[in-house]
Amino acid sequence: MTIAVIDYGMGNLHSVAKALEHVTHENVVVTRDARRIRGATRLVLPGQGAIRDCMGELEKTELRGLVEELLASQDKPLLGICVGQQMLLDHSEENGGIGCLGFLPGEVRKFPADMRDERNERLKVPHMGWNLVNQHHDHPLWAGIDQDEHFYFVHSYYVEAADNATVFGTTDYGRVNAHVAIGRDATFAVQFHPEKSSRAGLKLLENFVQWMP
Amino acid sequence: MGLAKRIIPCLDVDAGRVVKGVNFIGIRDAGDPVEIAQRYNQQGADEITFLDITASHEDRDTTVEMVERIAGEVFIPLTVGGGIRSCDDIRTMLNAGADKVSINTAAVTNPDFVHEASERFGSQCIVVAIDAKKVSAEGEPERWEIFTHGGRRPTGLDAVEWARKMVAYGAGELLLTSMDRDGTKVGFDLGVTRAIADAVSVPVIASGGVGNLDHLVDGVIDGGADAVLAASIFHFGEYTIPEAKRYMAERGIEMRL
Numbered sequence: 001m002t003i004a005v006i007d008y009g010m011g012n013l014h015s016v017a018k019a020l021e022h023v024t025h026e027n028v029v030v031t032r033d034a035r036r037i038r039g040a041t042r043l044v045l046p047g048q049g050a051i052r053d054c055m056g057e058l059e060k061t062e063l064r065g066l067v068e069e070l071l072a073s074q075d076k077p078l079l080g081i082c083v084g085q086q087m088l089l090d091h092s093e094e095n096g097g098i099g100c101l102g103f104l105p106g107e108v109r110k111f112p113a114d115m116r117d118e119r120n121e122r123l124k125v126p127h128m129g130w131n132l133v134n135q136h137h138d139h140p141l142w143a144g145i146d147q148d149e150h151f152y153f154v155h156s157y158y159v160e161a162a163d164n165a166t167v168f169g170t171t172d173y174g175r176v177n178a179h180v181a182i183g184r185d186a187t188f189a190v191q192f193h194p195e196k197s198s199r200a201g202l203k204l205l206e207n208f209v210q211w212m213p
Numbered sequence: 214m215g216l217a218k219r220i221i222p223c224l225d226v227d228a229g230r231v232v233k234g235v236n237f238i239g240i241r242d243a244g245d246p247v248e249i250a251q252r253y254n255q256q257g258a259d260e261i262t263f264l265d266i267t268a269s270h271e272d273r274d275t276t277v278e279m280v281e282r283i284a285g286e287v288f289i290p291l292t293v294g295g296g297i298r299s300c301d302d303i304r305t306m307l308n309a310g311a312d313k314v315s316i317n318t319a320a321v322t323n324p325d326f327v328h329e330a331s332e333r334f335g336s337q338c339i340v341v342a343i344d345a346k347k348v349s350a351e352g353e354p355e356r357w358e359i360f361t362h363g364g365r366r367p368t369g370l371d372a373v374e375w376a377r378k379m380v381a382y383g384a385g386e387l388l389l390t391s392m393d394r395d396g397t398k399v400g401f402d403l404g405v406t407r408a409i410a411d412a413v414s415v416p417v418i419a420s421g422g423v424g425n426l427d428h429l430v431d432g433v434i435d436g437g438a439d440a441v442l443a444a445s446i447f448h449f450g451e452y453t454i455p456e457a458k459r460y461m462a463e464r465g466i467e468m469r470l
Binding site: 012014015018019021022048049050113117119121122123124125126127128129130131132150152153154155171172173174195196197198201202 | 215216217218219254259284285286288289290307308309310312334335336337338385386410411414415416417434437439440469
């Protein structure tokens with residue numbers, strides 16, 4: 001039983017691995033080795049920074065084909081985090097427009113710069129900090145997590161999925177209703193950082209580790 | 214209701230130990246950063262910032278070990294500042310488990326470092342610390358300047374212009390400390406907080422001068438800060454984080470309770 005955190009060279013994977021180790025006795029590996037990724041029982045697809053760089057590194061490390069194949073087969077649970085969520089869509093507006101993995105229909109869009117809150121304060125971008133996640137459908141990964149719980153976010157682009165059946169959670173920021181938890185079959189992906197979201201985040205990771213889709 | 218304003222306790226660490234003591238009831242070792250970070254996490258701190266005041270290079274390795282130990286136990290965002298001068302320093306801290314690093318003097322001596330760091334690691338993990346002091350005389354329009362070396366050395370840089378420049382260079386967040394208020398307990402300098410919060414698109418953390426819970430409220434409502442950072446009022450048990458959060462929430466501020 002091994003959980004593989006897919007390391008294609010983008011971002012800090014230490015936190016994700018540590019948080020997984022905190023909730024399971026299963027072996028957690030951070031790896032870009034195709035054999036180990038294929039051999040794992042569960043996969044985590046993280047992502048940080050610009051999506052052009054994330055997609056670029058995925059190509060460069062020759063992991064794109066493998067990730068696409070694993071997404072197509074859906075034979076093991078996969079958790080996408082942050083840009084690892086965004087990459088599952090068709091396309092992102094970031095970096096002048098970037099084609100993504102197209103596993104779920106939809107777009108990644110930039111938060112408008114002119115949003116204000118009820119006190120007429122400018123809403124900052126990146127959307128950084130703790131915000132409420134509204135759960136739309138039941139999902140095993142929401143087990144034991146309150147409706148409208150706070151999770152920790154850091155992002156300037158957000159997911160707009162085309163198919164409501166794939167949307168499991170949303171978060172309001174200004175006039176944007178971001179699709180912050182999406183999925184189908186054995187894949188679940190979140191915009192927020194469960195590994196940085198204290199108790200609620202650890203609960204979601206624990207649910208993922210026990211998930212039998 | 215939406216994005217919560219953040220409360221960030223700040224710990225000074227020297228060679229992997231918390232200095233200036235923390236006075237929690239029931240804590241075994243007042244200098245152990247892991248125990249203190251865990252306690253703040255349990256209390257509902259939204260992030261924790263470590264300011265590394267370690268002087269010697271050898272002792273800095275203990276700070277890295279400290280960050281590693283905390284990151285294995287405490288699952289909220291961790292920021293490390295103090296002595297971050299190169300991309301290697303940043304990589305070391307991020308690999309140890311820090312989520313963000315705060316760049317201070319190195320940004321003033323070499324602004325391109327901020328640009329390079331944000332390109333390399335992403336703006337989301339680059340905080341620029343701005344130490345500002347009021348330089349305008351009574352009756353003049355307010356003006357603040359950047360100071361280095363703990364507030365002793367003026368740079369001639371206008372604080373608001375500098376804040377804009379740092380954001381243009383890729384800072385993902387600004388940690389604004391009013392050097393003339395730091396340690397005074399009379400409240401944030403709301404003028405400079407408001408001026409910078411309105412001037413930039415990224416979140417601003419207000420710091421320096423917190424003495425009571427009204428100061429935290431003022432920092433958000435009057436200063437326009439997205440987060441408030443404080444040390445002594447929490448460390449010495451004057452107020453707890455839940456008390457501070459409830460107080461702010463009762464005054465209409467969105468908080469994670």
